[in-house]
Each structure stands twice: as structure tokens, then as C-alpha cells.
Amino acid sequence: MVNLKVKINDIELKNPVLTASGTFGYGYEFSDFIDLNRLGGFVVKGTTLHPRQGNAYPRMAETPSGMLNAVGLQNKGVDYFIEHIYPKIKDVDSKVFVNLSGSTVEDYIIGAEKLNEVKGLAGIELNISCPNVKEGGMAFGVTCPGAEAVVKAVREVYDSTLMVKLSPNVTDVAEIARAVEGAGADSISLINTLLGMAVDAEKRKPILSTVTGGLSGPAVKPVALRMVWQVANAVKVPIVGMGGIMNATDAIEFLLAGATAVQLGTANFIDPEVTVKVVEGIEEYMNRHNISDIHDIIGGLQL
Amino acid sequence: MVNLKVKINDIELKNPVLTASGTFGYGYEFSDFIDLNRLGGFVVKGTTLHPRQGNAYPRMAETPSGMLNAVGLQNKGVDYFIEHIYPKIKDVDSKVFVNLSGSTVEDYIIGAEKLNEVKGLAGIELNISCPNVKEGGMAFGVTCPGAEAVVKAVREVYDSTLMVKLSPNVTDVAEIARAVEGAGADSISLINTLLGMAVDAEKRKPILSTVTGGLSGPAVKPVALRMVWQVANAVKVPIVGMGGIMNATDAIEFLLAGATAVQLGTANFIDPEVTVKVVEGIEEYMNRHNISDIHDIIGGLQL
Amino acid sequence: MNKTVQELAIKENVQLNEDTNLLIFEAPDLKEDLLPGQFANVLVKDSTTTFLRRPFSIYDFDKKTGSFSLIIKKVGDGTRKLCQFNAGEKLSVIYPLGKSFSLPNRDEKVLLIGGGSGIAPMMIMAKAIAHLTSEIHILLGARAAKDHIELEKFEKVGKLHLTTEDGSLGEKGFVIHHSLFNDIKSFDRIYTCGPNPMMKAIGDIAIENDVPCEVSLENMMGCGFGVCLCCVTDTHDKGHQCVCTDGPVFNAKEVKW
Amino acid sequence: MNKTVQELAIKENVQLNEDTNLLIFEAPDLKEDLLPGQFANVLVKDSTTTFLRRPFSIYDFDKKTGSFSLIIKKVGDGTRKLCQFNAGEKLSVIYPLGKSFSLPNRDEKVLLIGGGSGIAPMMIMAKAIAHLTSEIHILLGARAAKDHIELEKFEKVGKLHLTTEDGSLGEKGFVIHHSLFNDIKSFDRIYTCGPNPMMKAIGDIAIENDVPCEVSLENMMGCGFGVCLCCVTDTHDKGHQCVCTDGPVFNAKEVKW
Numbered sequence A, B: 001m002v003n004l005k006v007k008i009n010d011i012e013l014k015n016p017v018l019t020a021s022g023t024f025g026y027g028y029e030f031s032d033f034i035d036l037n038r039l040g041g042f043v044v045k046g047t048t049l050h051p052r053q054g055n056a057y058p059r060m061a062e063t064p065s066g067m068l069n070a071v072g073l074q075n076k077g078v079d080y081f082i083e084h085i086y087p088k089i090k091d092v093d094s095k096v097f098v099n100l101s102g103s104t105v106e107d108y109i110i111g112a113e114k115l116n117e118v119k120g121l122a123g124i125e126l127n128i129s130c131p132n133v134k135e136g137g138m139a140f141g142v143t144c145p146g147a148e149a150v151v152k153a154v155r156e157v158y159d160s161t162l163m164v165k166l167s168p169n170v171t172d173v174a175e176i177a178r179a180v181e182g183a184g185a186d187s188i189s190l191i192n193t194l195l196g197m198a199v200d201a202e203k204r205k206p207i208l209s210t211v212t213g214g215l216s217g218p219a220v221k222p223v224a225l226r227m228v229w230q231v232a233n234a235v236k237v238p239i240v241g242m243g244g245i246m247n248a249t250d251a252i253e254f255l256l257a258g259a260t261a262v263q264l265g266t267a268n269f270i271d272p273e274v275t276v277k278v279v280e281g282i283e284e285y286m287n288r289h290n291i292s293d294i295h296d297i298i299g300g301l302q303l
Numbered sequence C, D: 001m002n003k004t005v006q007e008l009a010i011k012e013n014v015q016l017n018e019d020t021n022l023l024i025f026e027a028p029d030l031k032e033d034l035l036p037g038q039f040a041n042v043l044v045k046d047s048t049t050t051f052l053r054r055p056f057s058i059y060d061f062d063k064k065t066g067s068f069s070l071i072i073k074k075v076g077d078g079t080r081k082l083c084q085f086n087a088g089e090k091l092s093v094i095y096p097l098g099k100s101f102s103l104p105n106r107d108e109k110v111l112l113i114g115g116g117s118g119i120a121p122m123m124i125m126a127k128a129i130a131h132l133t134s135e136i137h138i139l140l141g142a143r144a145a146k147d148h149i150e151l152e153k154f155e156k157v158g159k160l161h162l163t164t165e166d167g168s169l170g171e172k173g174f175v176i177h178h179s180l181f182n183d184i185k186s187f188d189r190i191y192t193c194g195p196n197p198m199m200k201a202i203g204d205i206a207i208e209n210d211v212p213c214e215v216s217l218e219n220m221m222g223c224g225f226g227v228c229l230c231c232v233t234d235t236h237d238k239g240h241q242c243v244c245t246d247g248p249v250f251n252a253k254e255v256k257w
């Protein structure tokens, strides 16, 4: 038996496979497909203080080995989540993180205060990197002072694990990571989507209602791996890597590059059973390579 | 007959299809495959003041719908180019641009001075965005003062068309574009490669000798389109767009987003005849849509 | 029936006309009814250009033989590729997805309108309501005679009416120009699937004439099972609704076109 | 012969053993000789994982029938996919690429050494030099007997010597352990293709014994025709050289392994 357990702050995950926010709903949507208890954890849909309708349709465009989305954080707000959604998932034997987003620092603080009262929640993934909302979102995540300010403020009111999700749309992701770590983040997750665009040449129009949107899927994997590697070399807190992971091999690449755990996003759309397959695939890899502890893979890249 | 002619500064291209530096050698390597006179122009391999050996093998990794390269500007230096290579291509009925790179501003200046003496050269594409060299290269291209300094210095010594090639590895590409325009660029080309990384999970090693490298190919197209669009909205000089263009439809997307011309890079590796096919495909598109002048496509995105 | 993702073998791939194929899948596990309006989300194997799955309405199913079928119109790379697979090859399919049309009351007079590939759900619908009413009218629209497919099968499940834009078969014009619309109030319910402009036009007429009308939308989908929130349609009372899980069937009154 | 990119039909796809196929292409335009050491760069159609072309040495060709063949060993997604195509299907092929082995002088005693898929260029080489010398020795190495392929054909073009790592056929060990190496000075020239460690070992022995030796490298390639500069090998006198255009054949003395 191999050890797949990893820790993010003091939260122990039974394995390093989580799901990425906005691609896994609230988990129960997958219960026809997989046993949710098999997951290391899951990060629910981006949640804001107040309900949001999100952007107009079309919100999606397919791109080579990837997709653009411009959902724009459609959600029913943090209160609704706590009251109506969380009760349905709290008994799953896995760790639940809430992806929290806001337009102002104040929004983030109030949201975090409310989530701080939720028993059993593993933590917050602070989304300072959403490219699909006009105000806030990514704006916080692309400068050190912006990122620092919001993380500090939330840290003051939030007691459990605070994971901060970084934007890849920056010149120097390591610098932002250091700022965020300094501000009190327990963990750093990355990458959110790359800002992209798609055009319909026949109609001579942008495909997305918002013109630009967030790129995800295998296309971004090389960029994501590079950023995970850079951040792993820059900070001490555990890193949760994502961006284009489609199978166990991809997941292992992120672990080798320095991620303590990974998240699967877009892959869930193509194969809703992929998360469990990745858990099994990591186990198979470890057996084949005679590795008994997942920690021997994490950051194990040989230069 | 449709009009495909476009102008970059006072250089007239017979059509908007150029080739991207580092993917088309010096042109003559393609003479078995295509008639070089059919191209709007071509940009030769990145050239530096002194000869460079480039990075160690392996310099390439395949990624989903793309590739990473870490060539590191292997070339024989600007003098060799002028003396031995340029004579072989100067009579092609197409426009030749030299992609000029340097480690210091001084290098760029001397290189540009030498190229200023070359008769018939259409212009320089100033590469301030190469991710594959330790010193200089991308370092200049990711800050406004850095970009401004090198463009200003070269502008002072170079009289023909000065195209400046931007890095996509920045938080705000429009800001850099404005700085570069302000410093005297006649045209802006983008994108260079996105910094990425590939890992061999079985060997637990990076695939590239340099660990990280530059991502190109269809995978980057959404990011490239977005940046072309942002820059087109930020500056007045003509833009040359590239990143993942594989066919005429892709090229038209870039033109619609605001590019006056496009460059084809990685596509040449997969189909060495692709450039001519794209010229023909654009013509076919214009006929089908009853567009007689390419300028009716450029920037013609309907919002 | 729970949704599953399965590798299903193609039992038959029948070319119906130039640009449309019928794909019959072997589904040995099929024990329950598939509902009219439900769809399957199919992975386009070996495609270098199609990354996400492609959704198609259930056209027909057979619990006895364990099979169901889709009608696939070639409109792009994904659909073109799907129409090339041979019998015996396996494709990954997620199904059944989405909600059903609501059923009519006993002996109501029902009008099913299909346009383009939107004819697909009308077959399973006609069969699903056969035990409730015998007054099933099916109106199918197409550009020309050659675009009308599966007519013999439709004739067996309802009273068939046709339009073509060029008048080469049935009445000339769009479906809403069909003479059935002269007495549209005589229908108790309308169900429709097809291009948005068609459905909107039908919905508007239905609302005006107070005939309950359901439309089945074909928005672009990222997942097909309610988690990506990409497929939304805007509605009057409930804001953005997911076409894949809240629909694809909506009351025409709800939809903000 | 000028290089071209062409859609060539597969004439035959023969499975040689568990993991190796022989792909024969129809090349009606083939009017000139393909040279030993040259290769073709093949696009892997319909692969979702293989983006770039894949290079393979010319194994054999026939100007009369207008055809040439490649030996493809399945080592990853691209080669696995290539081995699945059926006769009649067309693949995009760029050829001929790269430089040839240099030819021996008349009546010289020549040793051709192939390991793994590196046996491919030894067939075309043996045939190309048949008119120059009858002293052609071919030494092929593999893991086990079942990995040795095309032996009957090789027997016809030279004196065949074999090794296997497990001793199941020929001498036991790697090719450099073969008894031919006891009297390696008796050879005038050595030509080899195979895994780098094998070629390096052979090159070292050749240099030590003053036997001219050429190696054919199999570096990863981006383009195959000299423009991406990804395939370089480091050399003693000339620095980085492109394996695709300066090679794939190099003098063993030049290569910095």
C-alpha cells in the first residue's frame, strides 16, 4: 500500500487529487459518475458575497486543446451556499474548499467572516484571479500590493486554511506568490485561466459575449507547470497545481514540479470520472516506480 | 481580383502573410517547397551581434497542440548574416526583415547600425522578448522602461522600418505597446512565445536542457488573439499578429482582431507549404465574402 | 435513470442524406425509458480539432434490443467526424442528460414542430405520447425536399405536415407559414425544436394564441450535466438557467430570446 | 532529389513483430535513388496527442514500382498510431531528408551495425554499396530472438551476425560484445545506427582502432529540414550541428556525446 496522504496547512487530504472551482459544481452533480469520497477534496464554484447572474451567453468557445469561458462567477451568493448547498455536501468524506471571490476587499472580508462560521469546511480558496468579471477579480491578483491587501484582510478574519489562487496573467508570478505568502496564505493554488479570445471568422464577431475569456485545458499545461515550478522555488507554503491536467501522468508532472496536490478542472467536462482515474493512476505509477510515499514525488524533479 | 497589399510603415507587402523568426530559417530552406516570391515577407532567424551556440540539446518538447523550444538564439552573428546569408536572399521578390536580439542595449545598437547599412532590407524586427536566453532578451520586453530604452536607442541609429516584437509574458501588454510606440517603433509584432515547461514523468526530469522554454503553436492562439486585440486598441502603428496560426481562417481571425499582417511560425514545421496556402485561403475567403480589399478585414471585428 | 459515461459500440451508421446520418448505439444496459427531449453527450474520438463533447437529442430507443439512436447533421468538424465512424467502433457517450418535455393530457391535440436537426426529439416525443392521444400532428420544415429525412418513420407516429423553403415538398415557406397556423388555436399544446429564430417565432405565436408551448434549446455546451454554467439561457423569472439541466426543454413563455 | 511534402498512400502495412511494423508507401514520382541514411518525416493524422511530424529512416525503396518503406517501432503515441493505418490510407510525408552515409571504396570490408529500430538504414545501405564491395557484414542487436526482424531480407544483402541480450539468438550480449569486435581492425569502415549509448560505444572502439566510423543519430526533431534548430548535436569542430540537415549521419569522431 502506498501513502497518498498529503497535508495543506493542517488539513489532511486522503490523496492529492482535488477538483478545480467552476468545473465541479458543488460535487453532488458528479454523484451519478463517481464516489465523491474517493477524492482528496473538492473546491466548489466561485462564490461571491451577493448573488451574481454572470455574463451573457455565449460564455464558451472551444480552442485548440482547450476552451475559453466567460461564466463570470454566476452563483447564488455565500449565504445561499451556507444555508442550502453546504448541508448537502458536508457529510462527504472528503475536504471541501469554498472558492471565494469579491469585487472589493470589504466583500472578501464579509464573505470570509461568514465562511469562518461554517463548521467542517476545510478552507477557503481565495480567488484573486478571475479574468471574467469587470471589477475586482483578477485586478487584485496581478499586482503585489493588491494581492497582499486582500489576503491580509481575509487572513485577519478567517481561521481555517486559507489557500490563495493566483492569476497566470502576470509578468512575475513568483513575486506575487511571495507577497501572498507574506500576507498569511497557508497555501497557494495556481493557475487560474489565461486571458484569451476567440473570433468567428465567418461571422466576423468575437465568440464570447464578453470578447475575452479564460483559457483552460491541456493547451495551458506548459505555462501552468512552469508557474508551479517557479512558485515552488519561491515560497515555503504547500502549492496546489492545476492547468490542463487530463490524466495521472499530467498530475505527476505537477507533483514533480513542486505541487503538494493538484486540481482537475476542464478534464471533468470531458470525462466526469477522470478524478478517480487520476487517483488510481498515481497509485499505479507509484507501484510501478517502487515509490511508497507520495512525498517522494512532490518536488522530486531531477535537474 | 482582390487587393491583398498592406503597408508596414512605408514598406508595401504584396500580401499580409509573413513568416515568424526562428521557424523559417533564412527562407531558402523552403525553396524546394514553395515559391518564396509568393510571400508578403519573411523574418529571418534571430540574429545577435556575436555568434551564439544556443542552448544544449534537448531544445524541444511537444505539448498539447503546441511545442516548447529552447533554441536560445543559435546564429552566426550579424556580420556573417550580412556577408554570407543576405546575398543569397536579397533578390527574392519579397520583403526581408531581420530579427535582431541582444544582451545589452549596446549590442542592439551596434547590430542595428550594421543592418542600417544593408541595402534592400525591409527592416528590423527587434526581439525584446526571447524567453530562451539568460541575459537580455525577454528582460527588456517585460517592463516599460526596459522596452522603451532599447527601442529608443535603436531608433536613433536605424532608419528603415523598425518593428518591435513583444513578449506575452507580461501583466499588461497594451502598456508595453504604448511605451514601444512612444519610443519610435514603426510597427509592433506579437506574440513571441509564452514561457512554459515540460516534464518527463517517467524519467522524473525536465524535458528541456534549460528546464523552461517558449510555447508556440495553436495552443497559444487564444492568448495571442487577445493580445493583438488589446494592442490594436492601444496603439496606432500597424500590428503584425502571430501565435498558433495554422491556416487562412486563423490568419483572418488575427486580421479581424486588428493585425495588419500576420506571421506563421510553428505551422511551417508541420506543413512547409502552409504560407502559400494561407495566402490562397485569404483570397478565397475574400471572394466568398465579397470583400475586395484586405483593409476591410483588418480590425473589422463587429462587436 | 442515472446518467452514466460509457463506451458504446456503434450498431449502425446510416447516411440519411448528404449531410445527415443516423447513428444507432448499442446500449445493453438500457433498462428504463429515455425521455423525450433528453440528450446524449458524445466524445469525438481521434479529432484534432474537437476538444469537448458534442450534444445530440435522443431520436429513438429500444429497450428490447438495448439500443438508442441519434440524428447527426454535419455542421462542423465534430459532427463530420462522428458521421465517419463505422459500425463496431466505440464512442464515449454520457447519457441520458437533460429534462423531458412535459406530457400532454389525455386526448389533447398536439403539434410537434421540428426544423433542421431539431426533428430528432420529435420522434421520441411522438412515440412517448402515443398512449395518451391519437391527435399527434408533426410539422417538419427543411430547405428543400432532399433535406427532409425519415419521413416514412414520422408518418407512422403522427399526421405528417411538411414545409420547404423552395416549395419542392409540402407547403412552401418556413414552418410558421404552414396552413396549420391558420387555426393554431385548435391545438392544445405545441412542442418544438430547431433553430432559435424558428422556435422564437413559434413561441411568440403560441403565446399570442394562448397555446402552451415548449421549446428545446440547443445552446453550446461545455459539460452537459450542469457544472460549467456555459450553456445558459436567460429567462424571465429565474434569470440564467442551464440548458443542459434546467432544460433543454423550456416553456416558451420563460425564455428571453 | 528535391525534398517534397506529399500525400502518399500506404501500399502495405505489415506487422513484423509485437511492436514493429513495416510501412510501404506508394511514391509514383520516385525517379531518383533515395540515399542510405536519409529519412522521411511523417505527419501522424488524426492523433490528438502527436502534434509534430515523426522522422523515420528510409528502409528500402524501389524506383520500378515507385515505392519506399519505413520500419516503425512503437515507442509512444505517434508510432502506435502510425502502425494502425491501413493500406490505402494517405499520410503526409516530407522526403527525402538528411544526408547520406559516405560510400566505402571498392572492395573494402564493411561492417553495418544496427540496434533496435536503427536496423532500418542498414538495409538501404547494404543495397547501395552492393556494387562496390562483396565484403558486407551486418551485425544486428536486439533484446531477444523475437525482437529480431527482417532477418531473411538482411541475409540476402550481407553476411549476417546477431546478438541478443538474453542469448536467445546469435551471440549473447550487446552488439559491442560480439566476437566480430575481437578483430575489428580487419574492417575498413563501420556504419551504425541505434541507441546513442550503443553508437557511442561503437564509435569509441572504432576511433581507438582507427577504423573510420559513421553514426546516424536519432535526435528529436521539430521540422526535419533545418529551420527550427531543435535537433542539434554538439560536435568537436563545428559546435552545434543540425542532425536533420548536417546529418543524420556524422563521423563518429565529430560527435560530442
Ligand SMILES: Cc1cc2nc3c(=O)[nH]c(=O)nc-3n(C[C@H](O)[C@H](O)[C@H](O)COP(=O)(O)OP(=O)(O)OC[C@H]3O[C@@H](n4cnc5c(N)ncnc54)[C@H](O)[C@@H]3O)c2cc1C
Pocket (backbone or CB within 6 Å): C039, C050, C052, C053, C054, C055, C056, C057, C058, C070, C071, C072, C073, C074, C075, C076, C077, C078, C079, C080, C117, C118, C120, C121, C217, C218, C219, C220, C221, C222, C248
Ligand atoms: C441539447 C442539444 C441537442 C442537440 N441535438 C442535436 C441533434 O439531435 N442533431 C444534431 O445534428 N445536432 C444537435 N445539436 C447541435 C449539435 O450539438 C451541434 O451541431 C454540434 O455540437 C456541432 O459540432 P461541430 O463540431 O460539428 O461544429 P462546430 O464546428 O464546433 O460548430 C458549428 C456550430 O455548432 C454549434 N456548436 C458547437 N459546439 C457546440 C456544443 N458543444 N454544444 C452545442 N452546440 C455547439 C455552434 O453554434 C457552432 O456555430 C444539439 C445541441 C444541443 C445543445
Ligand SMILES: Cc1cc2nc3c(=O)[nH]c(=O)nc-3n(C[C@H](O)[C@H](O)[C@H](O)COP(=O)(O)OP(=O)(O)OC[C@H]3O[C@@H](n4cnc5c(N)ncnc54)[C@H](O)[C@@H]3O)c2cc1C
Pocket (backbone or CB within 6 Å): D039, D050, D052, D053, D054, D055, D056, D057, D058, D070, D071, D072, D073, D074, D075, D076, D077, D078, D079, D080, D117, D118, D120, D121, D217, D218, D219, D220, D221, D222, D248
Ligand atoms: C533521423 C531519424 C531517423 C529515425 N528512424 C527511425 C526508424 O527508422 N524507425 C523507428 O522506429 N524510429 C526511428 N526514429 C525514431 C522515431 O522518430 C521516434 O521513435 C518517434 O518519433 C517517436 O514518436 P512517438 O510519438 O511514438 O513517441 P513519443 O511518445 O513522442 O516519444 C517517445 C520517445 O521518442 C523520441 N521522440 C519523440 N518525438 C521525436 C521526434 N520528433 N523526433 C525524434 N525522436 C522523437 C523521444 O526520445 C521520446 O522519448 C528516427 C528518428 C530520427 C531523428
Ligand SMILES: Cc1cc2nc3c(=O)[nH]c(=O)nc-3n(C[C@H](O)[C@H](O)[C@H](O)COP(=O)(O)O)c2cc1C
Pocket (backbone or CB within 6 Å): A020, A021, A022, A023, A045, A046, A047, A069, A071, A073, A099, A127, A130, A165, A191, A192, A193, A215, A216, A217, A218, A220, A242, A243, A244, A245, A263, A264, A265, A266, A267, C222, C228, C229, C230
Ligand atoms: C467553466 C469554468 C469556470 C470556472 N470558474 C472558476 C471559478 O469560479 N473560480 C475560480 O477560481 N476558477 C474558475 N475556473 C478556473 C479553474 O478552476 C482552473 O483554474 C482552470 O480551469 C485551469 O485548470 P484546468 O485547465 O484543469 O481547467 C473556471 C474554469 C472553467 C473552465
Ligand SMILES: Cc1cc2nc3c(=O)[nH]c(=O)nc-3n(C[C@H](O)[C@H](O)[C@H](O)COP(=O)(O)O)c2cc1C
Pocket (backbone or CB within 6 Å): B020, B021, B022, B023, B045, B046, B047, B069, B071, B073, B099, B127, B130, B165, B191, B192, B193, B215, B216, B217, B218, B220, B242, B243, B244, B245, B263, B264, B265, B266, B267, D222, D228, D229, D230
Ligand atoms: C523553434 C522556434 C524558434 C524561434 N526563434 C525565434 C527567434 O529567434 N526570434 C524570435 O523573435 N522569435 C522566435 N520564435 C518565436 C516565433 O517567431 C513566434 O513568435 C512564436 O513561435 C509564435 O508563433 P507560432 O505559434 O506561429 O509559432 C521561435 C519559435 C520557435 C518555435
Ligand code: FES
Pocket (backbone or CB within 6 Å): C220, C221, C222, C223, C224, C225, C226, C227, C228, C229, C230, C231, C232, C242, C243, C244, C245
Ligand atoms: S453545459 Fe455545462 S452547465 Fe450546461
Ligand code: FES
Pocket (backbone or CB within 6 Å): D220, D221, D222, D223, D224, D225, D226, D227, D228, D229, D230, D231, D232, D242, D243, D244, D245
Ligand atoms: S529538426 Fe528542425 S532543424 Fe533539425
